[in-house]
Amino acid sequence: MYHAELRWFPPPRQIWNFREYPDPMRPDSVGRGTRRFRFEGDHRQLTPQYLNLMLVEMRGQLLAQFADLPARDAIATAPLGINSSLYVDVLARNAEAYRIIKDANLSAFGQHFHLAFSGAPFPPNQLMFRVNNIDIRNRLVPVLNAIRKELARSVRIIAFWAMYHRATMVNGVATHNDFTGIVYALGEAHGNAVRVDTARLPGFLEFDQLDFPRRLPVFFEGRPDDCRVCKPRAPKHLSTECQAGSCRCGGRHPPRQCFYRH
Known part of the structure; x- marks a missing residue:
């Protein structure tokens, strides 16, 4: 259905076949x-x-x-x-x-x-990311740069895969307007860190510098759930970041929903 096109990576890192990396949105993905x-x-x-x-x-x-x-x-x-x-x-x-x-x-x-x-047996200091629903009117290079910059605090992106519709491949080459709006990125922890600190990763990317900005969730292994307490009109955020869900008992729920009386 889709064709993954490797767009950029700096040598000398080993990059495995895209199909051998886990999809962050699939719980049945095969382990490393x-x-x-x-x-x-x-x-x-x-x-x-x-x-x-x-x-x-x-x-x-x-x-x-x-x-x-x-x-x-x-x-x-x-x-x-x-x-x-x-x-x-x-x-x-x-x-x-x-x-x-x-x-x-x-x-x-x-x-x-x-x-x-x-x-693939990729090392534990690397982590796969996925972003969906990117506005396809944006040029791809600015999109990739935006992902790289917004995740730069915790990881260095070493590879991107942009997803294209397979049915519209021409001579094995995807054209720009076949982009699906889905991008995978492989990130590597900075320095000598053994693993990526997922607690420091953002749950959403702003993309506010793009021609057609759209705030979108970024998926990765270990990502906390989205907040389900706040009203739908509130800006989307992670449950671990929710201020409205803070209760004196330490639970992640509003005080009015607490089992204990405060």
Whole structure:
């Protein structure tokens, strides 16, 4: 449906394929350094005992196929059912193991597994961001610069992906007016920080310097929920930033809704 176009990044950072990064708006995204394989057979009648045998068999196949890879570097986890499919995640401890297990030939009870999803082993000091509903009348470069500046307090943006409508690609190249208004950005914590301090990140971006400004939420892992206490006409803000929701008991609710009497 959409085509992701990498717009900018400074070397020498390693940038993985866009599809291997987690989508901040999808709770079912695959974790970092994970290959998720889907079982192609009928699993509806498999008992817990058979699922355990499946896991043992897969771990043995990984050891046999990748004899030079330490067993602890690629670990198959317990099968999990998602919707109507059965999956097994293989966790890679490093980038080399992640690269190798992509070609794993796994099966159980005569039925094969198919590599369905991958989660790149990008470091914990990096975080993926997503912004929707950007006014497509804006030129893309000012949009990217605005995102970079508004997040600069906590992260340095090292990559952008602008989303284009796939149906209107011309010779494999997206034209400017095919922009969907969706941008993903990969940020890296400043200095020697081990992780991005999400408490310092804004929940909304102002975009007030653009030709067509629009205040929009920015999504990322660990983002607090939007405030649901204030009236819809109030400016949108995070629940952790709400002043109206401050109560003397310490709860995030108005005093009139408090269980205790003050």
